[in-house]
Amino acid sequence: MHQQRPRENVLHGIDSGTETISGKPVPVALKKSKTAGKQRTENVNHVQKTVTKSSWLKSKSLRENLAGYGFISPWLIGFFLLTAGPLLFSLIVSFSDYNITSEMTFTGLDNYKKMFTADDLFWTSLWNTLYFVLFSVPLTTAGAIFIAVLLNSKIKGMKIFRTIYYLPAVLSGVAVYFLWMQLLSPGTGLINLVLSWVGVEGPAWLFDPNWTKPALIFMKLWSVGGGMLLYLASLQGVSNTLYEAADLDGANIFQKFFHITLPMITPIIFFDIITSTIGAFQIFQEAYVMTKDGDGGPAHSLLFYNLHMWNNAFEVFDMGYASAMAWMLFIIIMILTAFNLKFSKRWVHYEGGDNK
Template sequence: MNTNIPKTKPSEPSPATKKSKRSNENLTGWLFASPWVIGLLLFFAYPLLSSVYYSFTDYSIFQAGEFIGLANYRELMTDELFWISIWNTVYFAVFFVPLSIIFGVALAMILNMKIKGMAVYRTIFFLPTLVPHVALAILWIWLLNPEFGLINNALNLIGIQGPPWLGSLFWAKPSLILMSLWGIGQAVIIYLAGLSDISEEYYEAADVDGASFLQKTFKITIPLLTPVIFFNLVMGFIGAFQQFTLPYTMTNGSGSPADALTFYVMYLYDNAFNYFRMGYASAMAWILFFIIMSLTAFVFWSSKRWVHYQG
């Protein structure tokens, strides 16, 4: 008896059924994503587009404001404090960012050495990044006090008269750079991750060729670490141009002495929340946006010449 029963193929769903199923899946996906989409539109897209419009008005918190065209931008071009704030911010960025890279890479190479208890040392150097900026500012105000500060007392022990630091036009910005360098532990962690990604085979081959420590550093370590340096360079410039908490806390918002510590974002904040010139502050915000975007684009363009990726 023949028991072979022919098998029937399951019927395929019709195109209309497939389209309906796909539509239901898309609807379900949008429903799950809707909280994020609503938050993006409500708390990011709307304020962003609104600030573009407000930058062309004399809007304040107390009145809707009228459209005044480019008046805010023209006034900024003749605002002396605006240019002072730009100079202070550029000064800080030009010195802090390269120094943070140099000290960060050097410190990461030291902390990458295979010695006993290195995990403890890494933790110690990372701890300053966990200190809130307000507490950090108060701590450094005490350390840099020209009369009873620990730094000037230490300098007096070796016969050096310490400067007035935050009370001096010359030393105010270098003091802020010094404080900021104290908290580069986060960048050091990123450099350490980059160093751990460099294969030991390169150093073994260099040892066979008789390369010195400096040769291995500048021919192997630095070139292969350039992708990480590139990342920290971009983030460093963005952070430097947004410097706010430390100078604002140390000077109580005054930017003293003689506006030497009045940074761009501080002046923007004053216009928005102290003088209630929201339209003027919006214009400043967009100028800052274009400065940062231009600088970032230049760094990306130049990276083709000096950033080397493994493989």
């Protein structure tokens, strides 16, 4: 439940985005706040003498604006005091050889140059991360939709099934990784035991560089319950009249799924893909916990981008380089998200919008 709420807000954000395109409420609000801002600066600069203090306070739009800022002030204070400063600092540091105590010399683009020329592990880590993103995002999305569709049918005791499938999403963190290390153990692990029942000799999973990343993706698939819940909610919002109309036209179950269900939940799919892509790019804990000393696993097969960055920052204290890496990741994710947003217009269907 807790997880659902912020996501819903984002959904609303997407919805109101279409509203902007269709051109109604948002521009008005924008105008309002603009004039209010103007008014305030004017008040401060020139008119102050003539306008009495009480009338300054009486201006309704200004008061409303102040109240608005008051309400979002916890976030604003948090952002400016805790986030914006370090953010800016890391950008500055990424152009220096900062090491926390003794060095802070401006080195220009050296850190970025090193990334592309001298540091082979940068490419290894980028490749590992891309591999993980390319497989885990589509698989978890498809898996979540599949389970959500199954769990959307009306069968007795469905609530129990839903709970069971959602449970793994409740468990999280290091305990789960340790659990999976035991499950994936080549000799005594449950997974290879089950595989042996059907005559398959399981791989060494976390000890074989060819299988380490698939093992992690497999582990991620286990907890698709979180995404499943999101799809379940949107599936239940698909109007029954559409299915009834399709029934009248004699559509079969697959036609209904591909021509009604799937298009109707595309906004959620879109949202899920964007957030899980960002999440997948930031994979860190899994590799840090599940490899010996957090060194990136056999033959660096689990050296993900963030793990490499962390090693640079907190093992060898090359903060400048680590900051540069962080900004590079930001740029990569930014480009991908922008691409996603642009591309989305072709396949994401918003009900009620004119969909241009």
